[in-house]
Amino acid sequence: ETGVTQTPRHLVMGMTNKKSLKCEQHLGHNAMYWYKQSAKKPLELMFVYNFKEQTENNSVPSRFSPECPNSSHLFLHLHTLQPEDSALYLCASISTGTGNNEQFFGPGTRLTVL
Amino acid sequence: AQTVTQSQPEMSVQEAETVTLSCTYDTSESDYYLFWYKQPPSRQMILVIRQEAYKQQNATENRFSVNFQKAAKSFSLKISDSQLGDAAMYFCAYRRDDKIIFGKGTRLHILP
Numbered sequence: 183e184t185g186v187t188q189t190p191r192h193l194v195m196g197m198t199n200k201k202s203l204k205c206e207q208h209l210g211h212n213a214m215y216w217y218k219q220s221a222k223k224p225l226e227l228m229f230v231y232n233f234k235e236q237t238e239n240n241s242v243p244s245r246f247s248p249e250c251p252n253s254s255h256l257f258l259h260l261h262t263l264q265p266e267d268s269a270l271y272l273c274a275s276i277s278t279g280t281g282n283n284e285q286f287f288g289p290g291t292r293l294t295v296l
Numbered sequence: 297a298q299t300v301t302q303s304q305p306e307m308s309v310q311e312a313e314t315v316t317l318s319c320t321y322d323t324s325e326s327d328y329y330l331f332w333y334k335q336p337p338s339r340q341m342i343l344v345i346r347q348e349a350y351k352q353q354n355a356t357e358n359r360f361s362v363n364f365q366k367a368a369k370s371f372s373l374k375i376s377d378s379q380l381g382d383a384a385m386y387f388c389a390y391r392r393d394d395k396i397i398f399g400k401g402t403r404l405h406i407l408p
Contacts, residue, residue, distance in 0.1 A: 184340055184342065213394045215396070224385070224387075224398075224400050224401045225387065225398045225400070225401065227396075227398075230394055230395075232394045237394060238394075238395075272341065274341075276394070276396075278393060278394045284331050284333075284343040284346055284391075285331075285333075285343075285389075285396060287333075287340055287341035287342070288340070289339075289340050290340075
């Protein structure tokens with residue numbers, strides 16, 4: 183356990199569904215990240231939030247909508263996804279106050295879009 | 297823009313032997329941090345080792361050590377006395393502030 187939790191761990195959804203992924207950390211970290219990991223592109227950065235402000239949006243399609251209500255919680259809202267969006271979605275957090283701190287990763291949500 | 301390159305998509309090593317995974321990066325910054333992460337099959341990504349760019353001494357964590365060549369922008373990971381539990385995907389990462397860049401990873405197989 184790294185202290186970063188993600189729910190659900192597995193999700194199957196149709197292309198017309200709306201669902202949300204949740205990430206939570208109580209490590210006192212100020213920055214949180216969403217990554218997409220698939221076989222074709224191993225680790226793609228999607229979004230970065232630092233002190234609840236979005237600092238990075240890596241040209242992610244609008245069918246993915248992030249939300250960061252506070253520094254401990256991060257959501258990824260999904261709607262009208264495509265089968266190619268099936269992947270492992272990883273959340274990570276970090277304290278940027280000390281430079282050598284590493285990211286702590288959650289276990290991921292395995293998403294399958296039918 | 298910063299980039300991180302891992303040129304070996306897959307590698308294999310005999311159990312108890314030593315293996316070196318390569319990583320190169322590109323940056324114009326002088327102050328940054330480098331990491332190696334391990335992602336075992338169906339398990340969480342965890343940190344293996346870290347290196348501060350301002351330190352000349354190579355980091356070591358038990359069987360894991362790095363060869364950090366700042367001028368060459370190279371950051372390789374050496375695993376000594378390889379064990380079956382070392383089988384995983386290994387990612388090299390560069391960090392400056394909240395910007396973190398990962399390489400594409402190297403899948404390491406341990407042969408019994």
